[in-house]
Amino acid sequence: MSSNEFKGVMVFSENFEILLELLGKGRELADKLQVELSAVLMGHNIDEERGKDLIKHGADKVYIVDNPILEQFNAEPYADVLSKIASEYKPEIILIGATKRGKELAPRVATKLNTGCMTECTKLDIDEERRLVVTRLVYGGSSIATEYSRVKPQIATVSPHTFEKLAPEERKGEIVKFEVEVKEPRTKVVERKKKEIVGERLEEASVIVAGGRGIRSKEDFKLLEELAKVLNGQVGCTRPIAADYGWFTNWIGISGVKIKPKLYIAVGISGAIQHTAGIMDSKIIVAINKDEEAPIFKAADYGIVGDLYKIVPALTEAFKKLLK
Amino acid sequence: MPTIIVPFKQIVDIKEIKVDPSTQTPITVGIPRKISDVDKNALEEAIKIKEKHGGKIIAITVGPPEAKTALRETLAMGVDEAYLLSDPIFEGSDTLATARILAKTIEKLGEFDLIICGEMSLDGLAAQVGPRLAELLDVPQITYVRKVTVEGDKVIAEKDLEEEYEIVEAKMPVLLTVTREINEPRIPSLRDIMKASRKEIKTWTANDIGISKEDVGSEGSAVQILKVTVPKVERKGILVEAETVEEAAEEVVKMILKEGVLRR
Numbered sequence: 001m002s003s004n005e006f007k008g009v010m011v012f013s014e015n016f017e018i019l020l021e022l023l024g025k026g027r028e029l030a031d032k033l034q035v036e037l038s039a040v041l042m043g044h045n046i047d048e049e050r051g052k053d054l055i056k057h058g059a060d061k062v063y064i065v066d067n068p069i070l071e072q073f074n075a076e077p078y079a080d081v082l083s084k085i086a087s088e089y090k091p092e093i094i095l096i097g098a099t100k101r102g103k104e105l106a107p108r109v110a111t112k113l114n115t116g117c118m119t120e121c122t123k124l125d126i127d128e129e130r131r132l133v134v135t136r137l138v139y140g141g142s143s144i145a146t147e148y149s150r151v152k153p154q155i156a157t158v159s160p161h162t163f164e165k166l167a168p169e170e171r172k173g174e175i176v177k178f179e180v181e182v183k184e185p186r187t188k189v190v191e192r193k194k195k196e197i198v199g200e201r202l203e204e205a206s207v208i209v210a211g212g213r214g215i216r217s218k219e220d221f222k223l224l225e226e227l228a229k230v231l232n233g234q235v236g237c238t239r240p241i242a243a244d245y246g247w248f249t250n251w252i253g254i255s256g257v258k259i260k261p262k263l264y265i266a267v268g269i270s271g272a273i274q275h276t277a278g279i280m281d282s283k284i285i286v287a288i289n290k291d292e293e294a295p296i297f298k299a300a301d302y303g304i305v306g307d308l309y310k311i312v313p314a315l316t317e318a319f320k321k322l323l324k
Numbered sequence: 325m326p327t328i329i330v331p332f333k334q335i336v337d338i339k340e341i342k343v344d345p346s347t348q349t350p351i352t353v354g355i356p357r358k359i360s361d362v363d364k365n366a367l368e369e370a371i372k373i374k375e376k377h378g379g380k381i382i383a384i385t386v387g388p389p390e391a392k393t394a395l396r397e398t399l400a401m402g403v404d405e406a407y408l409l410s411d412p413i414f415e416g417s418d419t420l421a422t423a424r425i426l427a428k429t430i431e432k433l434g435e436f437d438l439i440i441c442g443e444m445s446l447d448g449l450a451a452q453v454g455p456r457l458a459e460l461l462d463v464p465q466i467t468y469v470r471k472v473t474v475e476g477d478k479v480i481a482e483k484d485l486e487e488e489y490e491i492v493e494a495k496m497p498v499l500l501t502v503t504r505e506i507n508e509p510r511i512p513s514l515r516d517i518m519k520a521s522r523k524e525i526k527t528w529t530a531n532d533i534g535i536s537k538e539d540v541g542s543e544g545s546a547v548q549i550l551k552v553t554v555p556k557v558e559r560k561g562i563l564v565e566a567e568t569v570e571e572a573a574e575e576v577v578k579m580i581l582k583e584g585v586l587r588r
Contacts, residue, residue, distance in 0.1 A: 075455065076464055100485050104467040104501075107419065107452035111459040116420055116546025119450045133550070140338040140446045143350045143554050151546035186464035187498070190480075191491035207586075231586070243470070243484070243505045250486055254449065262585035273338055274446070283585050285559060286576060292563075301560040301583075302576050306569065314573035322577050323586070 006092035006152040009033070011059075012040040012082055013097030014073045014105075016050070020057045020165035022095050022158060025124060027058035027166060029093060032126045036060045040085055042078060044071035048175070055173030058166045062175045063089075067182045073101050076185040079108035084180050086113055091153055093132050095124075098157035106157045116149035118156045132156065141254040141277020159258070161203040195249040202252065207233025208261045208282075210252055212275075213240055214268020214289065214308055218247045223309070224267055227316045230323065231263065238275050253278040265315075268308045271296025288312065325379035326437035326474065326496065328370040330403070331426045331457065332363035332385050334394050335447040343554045350554050359394050362442030364401075364509035365502050370440050371402040372507065373474055380404045382433060386414055386425050392525050400512035400520035407433075411530040416542035419448075423456035425540055428533040430461060437496040438479070443468055443503050454501040466492045467501045 009030040011022035023039060030037035038061040039054045051062040065081050086094060086109070096106045098120040110117035121134035132154040138145045149155065202208060209228040211221055221235060228235050236259070242251040250256050253275040260281035267288045269275060276299040279285060287300035288311050297303045304311050336355040344351050359367075370381045383398040385391055386409040395406035409425050417425065430436065439458075444451035451467075458465035470489075471482040474496075483490040484503055512520070530540065538544055562579070566572035580586065 075467075079459070100468055103451050104455050104465065107455040108459045108465075110420065110452075111423065111456045114420075116418060117450075117452055118547060119452065136449070138447065138449055138552060139336075139341055139350055139352075141449070142338065142341065143552050145552045146550040147547050148550065149546045150548055187466055187492050187494040189490045190493050193489040193491070195487055195489065243503065255444075263580065280555070280557070284580060284583050286580065297563065298561060299557060299559060301562065302579055303561070303563045304572050304576060305563060305565075306572070310569045311573060314569045315577065318570070318573040318577040322574065322581060 006090045008036045008038060008089065008091040009093045009095070010038045010040065010086065010091035011095045013099065014078070014101050015097055015099055018097035018099065018160050019054070021160070021163050022097055023054065023058040024165045025158065025163040026095055029124065029126055029132070033130060038063060038089070038091065040082060042070045042081060044068050051175040055171055056168035060173050062173065063178045064175060065178045065180060069182045069184060072189065074185040074187065075104045075108055076187070077182050078105050079112060081180055081182060083109045083112035085178055086153055094153050094155045096155065096157045098159050102157050106155055110155045113153060115151040115153055115155060118147050118149065120159045121156045122159050122162055124156060124158065137254065137277060140273040142273050202234055202236050202257050202259050205234040205259070206261050207231040207263045208236050208259055209233055209265045209267060210236035210238065210269065211241060211267045212238040212269030221247065223312045227265065227312055230316055230319045238269055266296050266300065267312060269296050270294045271299055326373065326377055327379055327435060328373060328381045328438045328440060329430055329433065329436050330366050330370050330381060330383045330440050331453070332366065332383060332398070333360045333445045334358065334385065334387055334391055335360045335445050338446050348553050348556065350552060359397060360442055360445040362444070362502065362504045365504050365506050366440040366442045367398055367401055367403065368507045368509040369472065369502055377474055382407065384409060384426065384429055386417065386422055395525045396520055399523045400516045401510060406525045408525055408527045409533065410527050413530055413537050413541045416545060417540055418545035418547045419450050419452035419456055420546050421540045421544040423453050423460055424544065425533070425535060426453070426457050427460035428535045429528065432533050439499040441499065441501045443501045454499060458499040463497045463499050464494050465499045465501070466494060469500045469502045470505045472500060
């Protein structure tokens with residue numbers, strides 16, 4: 001198959017907000033290539049308004065697949081449907097939102113289409129040869145790789161909350177109902193347990209105070225909350241605090257949330273690369289740790305070596321006094 | 325009794341990577357390699373399942389002849405059979421090509437009940453080989469598993485997503501990718517290591533698994549890497565010292581305020 005047969009940019013995410021973000025980036029790439037931008041919407045009893053919404057946010061075409069099996073995300077049928085749409089319409093680029101669900105979907109789609117896939121891209125552009133060139137983190141987040149796929153379609157998963165959705169406007173677009181047989185998946189979700197949401201969205205917070213294993217109990221996070229409160233900030237944590245102890249919903253780092261606050265205060269965090277890679281877009285980083293050799297101090301602008309149980313309250317007081 | 329296959333990867337120890345200051349690129353040659361951390365969790369989980377339900381565990385890896393050391397380690401942990409997929413033409417394989425090699429190998433090994441992989445390796449951060457392998461072998465997958473039980477012919481797994489946990493059921497065969505929270509990998513005893521040193525490690529080439537040159541290595545890979553750079557960390561790295569904690573805190577706060585980041 002000649003690669004010239006592939007044309008257009010297609011975007012998909014099971015998360016509607018992220019799908020809108022992908023349309024924002026997708027529009028830019030499609031305009032550069034002067035091709036069509038399409039979005040895929042899967043689900044059951046889909047409200048047509050959603051399709052119109054996608055057009056308002058930049059889509060030229062919306063493919064809707066409505067089927068009871070697609071009511072909830074499942075990698076098997078979703079991969080099956082997305083690859084069938086891609087085989088039919090042959091986009092040269094497919095962008096998929098890099099949620100955990102998106103990241104289990106994309107490799108299956110790429111395998112069905114016998115092509116490559118680039119994970120969690122943070123920059124995407126078109127080069128002079130009309131190729132999609134992306135950058136993404138590698139080596140635990142310590143390095144940045146620039147890559148492209150020499151096979152089409154070029155598939156990339158895109159880091160959530162990295163690109164902005166467009167302001168909605170009245171535009172022309174077409175909604176196409178894609179009819180396809182959907183097979184029952186072989187896995188079944190028997191229960192969903194919502195995580196207790198602690199704190200607000202860290203991706204958008206301008207001040208974050210985060211704790212690591214230096215903090216001895218869940219109650220002790222109150223110290224961090226008091227500091228965060230003075231700064232109108234949010235409280236976050238490292239992976240063990242969330243994933244091992246379950247004190248928080250999610251964690252900051254390469255495998256969790258990547259943050260970009262103006263001020264980041266790391267408390268009792270040693271600073272493994274998997275964590276620091278997730279905080280490197282912070283404007284100012286402050287570290288508090290009892291171990292002078294902790295790698296976090298190398299990743300910080302300001303540091304205090306010592307007992308966090310004394311330093312954090314002192315910082316809270318100092319901010320109260322000096323912020324007046 | 326389940327047959328469990330654990331495909332694992334060897335990676336460079338990220339902490340040991342140095343930076344070439346003239347090009348700002350990472351230096352990865354000459355750095356010791358180890359079994360990817362979360363792949364050890366995959367191995368451990370396989371061993372735990374075997375301890376409870378019997379069966380057999382097969383570890384497989386793609387790599388140069390030196391990778392036998394890592395396979396030896398998995399045997400010491402409790403793996404029953406170890407296979408090295410080694411061929412000069414495998415070099416430079418991306419996730420697409422690697423999954424093809426593993427799939428061909430597993431097809432040759434015969435029937436299986438479970439494949440357990442790590443959620444992703446820290447070097448490539450791709451999280452792709454597991455789902456790709458599931459697709460090639462036409463089995464379902466459950467990713468980001470932090471807890472799993474085997475009951476008769478099915479598995480029940482707890483999947484860790486951003487905002488919720490899903491309890492997922494599937495009939496075997498199924499492929500799981502596990503997170504590092506699922507267990508604490510064992511450290512083999514000296515006796516286990518000695519015993520493992522006498523076990524056989526089989527090496528299979530491209531010919532043995534019947535895979536052709538076009539499908540593997542750089543020729544069979546889709547993703548091309550143009551460059552890898554290490555971003556310069558430009559942090560001030562100022563350690564504030566003072567007589568008292570209060571003074572140190574005030575000092576830091578003054579410095580932060582001077583940065584102007586807290587202005588509205």
